[in-house]
Amino acid sequence: MKILEPTAQEIQIASTAATLYLLNILLLPFAAFVLLLVLYQRQRHNVSTLVQCHLIQALRASICAGFMLILVSAGILLFGDLRQVSTWIVLILYVLCVHSVFILFGVFALTKALSGKLYFYPLIGKAVSKHE
Numbered sequence: 092m093k094i095l096e097p098t099a100q101e102i103q104i105a106s107t108a109a110t111l112y113l114l115n116i117l118l119l120p121f122a123a124f125v126l127l128l129v130l131y132q133r134q135r136h137n138v139s140t141l142v143q144c145h146l147i148q149a150l151r152a153s154i155c156a157g158f159m160l161i162l163v164s165a166g167i168l169l170f171g172d173l174r175q176v177s178t179w180i181v182l183i184l185y186v187l188c189v190h191s192v193f194i195l196f197g198v199f200a201l202t203k204a205l206s207g208k209l210y211f212y213p214l215i216g217k218a219v220s221k222h223e
């Protein structure tokens with residue numbers, strides 16, 4: 092069985108998904124997520140495993156990053172004493188560490204997409220069904 096190399100268009104769509112994920116967590120939090128959803132809607136019937144993998148992984152990672160950064164940060168503020176320096180230190184350290192990890196994984200996903208390879212985010216990435 093011959094394995095087909097991804098086309099330039101498939102690589103472009105996959106790298107666009109990874110780029111929108113990075114834009115979502117770096118510069119344009121809501122707008123880039125909406126664009127990622129639009130891209131997913133347009134490409135959800137694409138038979139390319141590369142395209143499906145990067146689209147689904149970018150969506151899962153965006154949702155997970157949003158929940159972890161917003162809900163956990165809100166929990167730290169809700170259960171912490173806002174007048175205590177320790178609450179703010181924990182919040183800043185949490186956001187910096189978690190946000191940095193999501194950025195790092197997004198860069199990994201983008202480099203894999205640009206090279207035409209699949210990428211699964213650790214802990215949240217699950218296998219995508221292959222169309223053979």
